[in-house]
Amino acid sequence: MSKVNSQLVQDVLVELDASSSTPLHRQIETALRDAIHTGRLRHGSSLPASRRLATELGVSRGVVVEAYNQLVAEGYLHSTPGSYTRVAAVAEQAAPAPATAPAPGARVDFGYGRTDAASFPRAAWLRSLRRVLTEAPHDRLNYSDGYGVPELRTALADYLNRARGTSATAGDVLITCGFAQAVALLAGVAARRGARRVATEDPSADDDIRPLARLHGLEVVGLPVDADGVDVAALERSDADLVVLTPSHQWPLGGVLPAESRNAVVRWARARGAIVLEDDYDAEYRYDRAPIGAMQGLAPDVVVHAGSVSKTLAAGLRLGWLVLPPHLAEPVAEAKLLADRGSPAIEQLAFADFLVHGEFDRHLRRMRPIYRRRRDTLLAQLAEHLPGWEPAGIAAGLHLVVWLPDGLDEAEVVAAAARHGIRVAGLAPYRLNERRSKEHSRQGLILGYSDLPEPRIAEGVRALAKALAG
Amino acid sequence: MSKVNSQLVQDVLVELDASSSTPLHRQIETALRDAIHTGRLRHGSSLPASRRLATELGVSRGVVVEAYNQLVAEGYLHSTPGSYTRVAAVAEQAAPAPATAPAPGARVDFGYGRTDAASFPRAAWLRSLRRVLTEAPHDRLNYSDGYGVPELRTALADYLNRARGTSATAGDVLITCGFAQAVALLAGVAARRGARRVATEDPSADDDIRPLARLHGLEVVGLPVDADGVDVAALERSDADLVVLTPSHQWPLGGVLPAESRNAVVRWARARGAIVLEDDYDAEYRYDRAPIGAMQGLAPDVVVHAGSVSKTLAAGLRLGWLVLPPHLAEPVAEAKLLADRGSPAIEQLAFADFLVHGEFDRHLRRMRPIYRRRRDTLLAQLAEHLPGWEPAGIAAGLHLVVWLPDGLDEAEVVAAAARHGIRVAGLAPYRLNERRSKEHSRQGLILGYSDLPEPRIAEGVRALAKALAG
Numbered sequence: 001m002s003k004v005n006s007q008l009v010q011d012v013l014v015e016l017d018a019s020s021s022t023p024l025h026r027q028i029e030t031a032l033r034d035a036i037h038t039g040r041l042r043h044g045s046s047l048p049a050s051r052r053l054a055t056e057l058g059v060s061r062g063v064v065v066e067a068y069n070q071l072v073a074e075g076y077l078h079s080t081p082g083s084y085t086r087v088a089a090v091a092e093q094a095a096p097a098p099a100t101a102p103a104p105g106a107r108v109d110f111g112y113g114r115t116d117a118a119s120f121p122r123a124a125w126l127r128s129l130r131r132v133l134t135e136a137p138h139d140r141l142n143y144s145d146g147y148g149v150p151e152l153r154t155a156l157a158d159y160l161n162r163a164r165g166t167s168a169t170a171g172d173v174l175i176t177c178g179f180a181q182a183v184a185l186l187a188g189v190a191a192r193r194g195a196r197r198v199a200t201e202d203p204s205a206d207d208d209i210r211p212l213a214r215l216h217g218l219e220v221v222g223l224p225v226d227a228d229g230v231d232v233a234a235l236e237r238s239d240a241d242l243v244v245l246t247p248s249h250q251w252p253l254g255g256v257l258p259a260e261s262r263n264a265v266v267r268w269a270r271a272r273g274a275i276v277l278e279d280d281y282d283a284e285y286r287y288d289r290a291p292i293g294a295m296q297g298l299a300p301d302v303v304v305h306a307g308s309v310s311k312t313l314a315a316g317l318r319l320g321w322l323v324l325p326p327h328l329a330e331p332v333a334e335a336k337l338l339a340d341r342g343s344p345a346i347e348q349l350a351f352a353d354f355l356v357h358g359e360f361d362r363h364l365r366r367m368r369p370i371y372r373r374r375r376d377t378l379l380a381q382l383a384e385h386l387p388g389w390e391p392a393g394i395a396a397g398l399h400l401v402v403w404l405p406d407g408l409d410e411a412e413v414v415a416a417a418a419r420h421g422i423r424v425a426g427l428a429p430y431r432l433n434e435r436r437s438k439e440h441s442r443q444g445l446i447l448g449y450s451d452l453p454e455p456r457i458a459e460g461v462r463a464l465a466k467a468l469a470g
Numbered sequence: 471m472s473k474v475n476s477q478l479v480q481d482v483l484v485e486l487d488a489s490s491s492t493p494l495h496r497q498i499e500t501a502l503r504d505a506i507h508t509g510r511l512r513h514g515s516s517l518p519a520s521r522r523l524a525t526e527l528g529v530s531r532g533v534v535v536e537a538y539n540q541l542v543a544e545g546y547l548h549s550t551p552g553s554y555t556r557v558a559a560v561a562e563q564a565a566p567a568p569a570t571a572p573a574p575g576a577r578v579d580f581g582y583g584r585t586d587a588a589s590f591p592r593a594a595w596l597r598s599l600r601r602v603l604t605e606a607p608h609d610r611l612n613y614s615d616g617y618g619v620p621e622l623r624t625a626l627a628d629y630l631n632r633a634r635g636t637s638a639t640a641g642d643v644l645i646t647c648g649f650a651q652a653v654a655l656l657a658g659v660a661a662r663r664g665a666r667r668v669a670t671e672d673p674s675a676d677d678d679i680r681p682l683a684r685l686h687g688l689e690v691v692g693l694p695v696d697a698d699g700v701d702v703a704a705l706e707r708s709d710a711d712l713v714v715l716t717p718s719h720q721w722p723l724g725g726v727l728p729a730e731s732r733n734a735v736v737r738w739a740r741a742r743g744a745i746v747l748e749d750d751y752d753a754e755y756r757y758d759r760a761p762i763g764a765m766q767g768l769a770p771d772v773v774v775h776a777g778s779v780s781k782t783l784a785a786g787l788r789l790g791w792l793v794l795p796p797h798l799a800e801p802v803a804e805a806k807l808l809a810d811r812g813s814p815a816i817e818q819l820a821f822a823d824f825l826v827h828g829e830f831d832r833h834l835r836r837m838r839p840i841y842r843r844r845r846d847t848l849l850a851q852l853a854e855h856l857p858g859w860e861p862a863g864i865a866a867g868l869h870l871v872v873w874l875p876d877g878l879d880e881a882e883v884v885a886a887a888a889r890h891g892i893r894v895a896g897l898a899p900y901r902l903n904e905r906r907s908k909e910h911s912r913q914g915l916i917l918g919y920s921d922l923p924e925p926r927i928a929e930g931v932r933a934l935a936k937a938l939a940g
Contacts, residue, residue, distance in 0.1 A: 117608035117611040117612050129603075142785050177813075181809060315611070317816065339650075339654055340648060341788065342788065344787055344788040345788075347814055
């Protein structure tokens with residue numbers, strides 16, 4: 001079947017009920033999802049144009065577009081500009097297989113660090129690129145300075161002050177090629193100013209920090225982390241000149257650094273003349289309460305704020321930023337010029353346009369419920385199939401941690417999962433210290449869910465349970 | 471006057487002659503340029519739509535479009551998508567001022583290092599971006615490896631082998647954020663492998679190399695340069711582990727390294743286990759004979775080829791590349807990952823598309839005659855107004871050097887020019903050695919002409935002559 005005719009539309013959408021309290025677009029989503037799950041809509045089937053379906057259903061076109069977008073984002077549908085919206089191949093693969101006959105070659109990757117690349121707002125990004133290429137002055141295409149194009153520095157200061165509670169002017173913002181470069185630049189500047197030791201959370205995403213510290217001759221010291229974030233007393237004993245923290249959502253354990261700890265970190269940094277690098281890596285995704293404001297707003301004199309679009313738009317854009325105190329801005333800008341003569345101009349201008357036109361907010365509003373539903377699905381599936389596993393750090397972000405029951409070794413679980421085609425990560429690769437606190441030695445897994453449609457999550461958890469049972 | 475009516479069109483184009491050996495588009499260009507020079511077409515005047523003018527003149531529309539594009543590129547006309555093509559402000563400013571009354575505030579910048587940003591092929595670049603955003607697989611939007619996207623590595627290997635005579639497979643190509651980053655990565659890798667000393671041409675564009683060498687603890691040694699490029703005997707005595715050369719067009723003096731010197735450099739590098747970094751910075755622009763092939767093709771085992779689009783498309787793209795021998799590819803890719811986790815993906819894919827669709831060749835074909843005419847104008851104006859100055863390095867590139875007559879000090883000339891609103895650079899900032907050879911101590915200026923429409927060049931040279939006279 002290559003087209004959906006009116007009869008099929010009626011068949012698929014039997015449950016559409018205008019008087020229900022469930023929003024109409026959600027009802028359409030559910031009906032289409034069910035039709036895909038049960039095979040009534042098969043891989044490759046075209047859906048009717050949104051305008052036509054809206055007319056047939058007596059709803060506004062926006063309702064249908066929203067439902068389609070949602071299902072595209074979830075991986076059920078595939079949309080090609082200028083062509084039909086079709087049922088995606090992945091959706092069919094992902095349909096629940098009978099429990100007794102797992103699909104051969106099933107592969108679910110709970111890896112962390114990706115956005116849902118299928119949800120990248122290609123059309124809106126292209127609109128921004130078109131405006132930039134039509135309107136940008138010629139001199140923007142030449143070499144720039146080490147800070148970045150003024151349009152983006154202004155737009156980012158506005159956004160970060162509004163959404164992240166920073167205290168930034170455009171003059172404080174410096175554009176980088178992502179967070180890794182931000183760390184590289186700041187570590188280099190700190191080392192040249194006499195820094196000897198950098199402290200990081202333990203566990204942490206130290207794959208950026210440890211090799212860069214080595215490159216610049218800095219010693220790395222790990223600071224224990226619990227459910228409330230970093231151990232500030234350990235920081236105070238650390239003799240560090242630079243500390244890299246994830247105060248709003250500790251990576252990977254998910255803790256939020258409490259206010260008294262934030263203040264203690266700031267007092268420590270001021271007394272010592274140290275730098276605090278705040279890695280605000282996924283602050284945009286907080287599901288169950290209001291987002292936690294950035295530490296930089298508390299103490300812009302000692303806290304350097306670092307962010308990127310890698311967890312919001314796409315890591316492939318390589319777009320990040322630093323908010324710097326005045327005494328660090330000029331040396332970091334010089335280091336940036338020396339490293340690569342400044343970030344690509346057209347992409348910077350496009351992101352500025354994307355921010356100014358409200359597209360970034362719109363994208364985040366669209367993605368938050370998608371990611372939240374994936375998290376909810378993961379939690380529900382874990383509760384059902386692996387009730388002894390204890391989820392943590394679930395309030396925000398694109399991943400969670402599960403603590404394993406006593407007696408289970410994370411390396412063995414990772415290996416068993418791999419044999420069943422499931423990729424998960426343990427915590428060990430992200431730990432620094434040999435002598436480990438009780439919290440550190442606890443065995444756990446990191447489960448990313450950002451680019452897994454809900455059926456894949458369910459499939460993955462069932463396969464994990466089976467791997468443990470077998 | 472805000473519109474050009476048919477009568478005016480006829481007035482302006484009185485000399486159009488279909489039987490002439492001069493191409494029709496060139497005749498139209500000349501007529502319009504003259505009309506602007508003489509004030510018949512004034513700043514802000516609209517030109518007729520290309521289709522209408524073509525109909526009135528009985529020529530194909532392509533002829534008119536080509537003439538308009540040419541004059542837009544030269545700065546006479548200004549084109550806004552969806553609107554009229556108008557006479558540009560700069561063209562009127564640049565109209566010859568009476569010799570007795572120099573325009574107050576006249577400003578001509580003979581600075582080097584820019585393309586003509588006004589000629590950036592915005593529409594074609596946007597077409598490539600649109601194709602990429604429509605067609606690229608989702609996973610291209612995630613993190614990539616340190617080498618770059620495969621599409622661009624393949625397209626560049628094809629282009630460089632064809633146009634520059636390199637010997638490269640896609641596997642040898644690594645994408646960087648421009649030449650500066652290429653040097654930074656390679657210098658870091660060389661230093662970590664035990665290199666102690668880097669040799670550069672003297673004079674050279676050492677603003678990239680000297681501070682990077684310092685950053686990595688490398689000593690810098692300068693090698694004398696004459697009209698035939700670098701002094702290979704000095705290289706052989708240099709004890710260098712890495713040498714940065716511009717063999718196809720020495721910067722700034724313009725020499726081409728002869729075949730016997732190239733072979734001697736390769737023998738030296740092989741015997742010593744040293745690396746030759748070939749900075750192929752503007753090889754695409756050679757006007758009077760066939761381009762000189764890249765040294766890398768001669769010895770891909772010891773020569774690293776480095777290029778960028780900064781002198782062809784736009785420096786603001788920050789797109790460059792290295793062609794690396796196998797033993798260097800992996801360490802440089804690791805350094806690239808550590809520096810910034812790889813270059814932006816969409817821009818890389820767009821450049822690959824741009825290459826594959828022939829747009830890069832098309833752009834170069836369009837720009838070569840524009841730059842050549844600017845060079846010819848500069849030479850003609852120098853011969854007329856400053857006959858004692860001796861141009862050198864004129865066969866290629868986007869700049870030339872003029873040797874000053876005995877008794878003239880380059881710093882004094884630079885200062886006198888600045889007082890007359892003319893920016894030129896001396897050679898001193900690009901020299902390394904204190905004890906200077908005769909060639910080195912010779913006083914000279916670097917004159918870039920890449921983004922100066924011909925009237926500005928004429929104005930600038932006249933102002934230089936006046937600055938020296940007064």
